[in-house]
Amino acid sequence: VDAYLAMRQVQRNELQLTGVACTLAAAGLDGSSSAEDQELATWLAFVTDGACTAEEVRDAAREMHKVLGFKLHQPTAYTFLRRYLRRTGWTEESFSLANYLIELAAIDASFLDFRPQAVAAAAAVLSRQYVPQGISVRHMPRWKTKLLRCAHVDLHSELAPCIAAMARLHAAQHRSANMFVNKKYEWARLHAVAKIPPNPPSDVKYFVQYLRSDAIA
Helix, strand or coil: CHHHHCCCCCCHHHHHHHHHHHHHHHCCCCCCCCHHHHHHHHHHHHHCCCCCCHHHHHHHHHHHHHHHCCCCCCCCHHHHHHHHHHHHCCCHHHHHHHHHHHHHHHCCHHHHHCCHHHHHHHHHHHCCCCHHHCCCCCCCCCHHHHHHHHHCCCHHHHHHHHHHHHHHHHHHHCCCCCCHHHHHCCCHHHCCHHHCCCCCCCCHHHHHHHHHCCCCC
């Protein structure tokens, strides 16, 4: 839905049709005349309570495929995070913490200013800064250099500002009682990372210097 709305202006009265068309596309169908397409399109039209027809759903799905060039599966921050953690040395604890930070960022509109790879790299960096609080990390020589080479993000203009923003967000939202993300990551099977007190947020300059250093961390 987000990818399509970023490329096409949709009127408010067409949002429901766009949503059900996205469901058809997400099922791997393209709005063709196959029996499977027709069956799902008919059901999706039914759940709109007459707001649109099955043919309109199929037409909208075909338009979506045309606009997006069939590139419906966009990489997310999670896609990049798995790649980065393999290069920086991860543990189950650091993986849970990085995922927690990404989920906090996912519900904060200010992080729309950053590309997914920057958000993932920021989470990977911060997840290695909680060793004193019990988050173990695996020794990985020159992990900072490897991360910068892999992420393809500018350190000064994108990555360091994103890390600083994520550190501030973590400090601000820590133990917020009305956030499900915090409750979820208090579970023991996710290593209760939401209970870990956040580090004092550092500024952009600190993270630039930190990542330019070849020190083993």
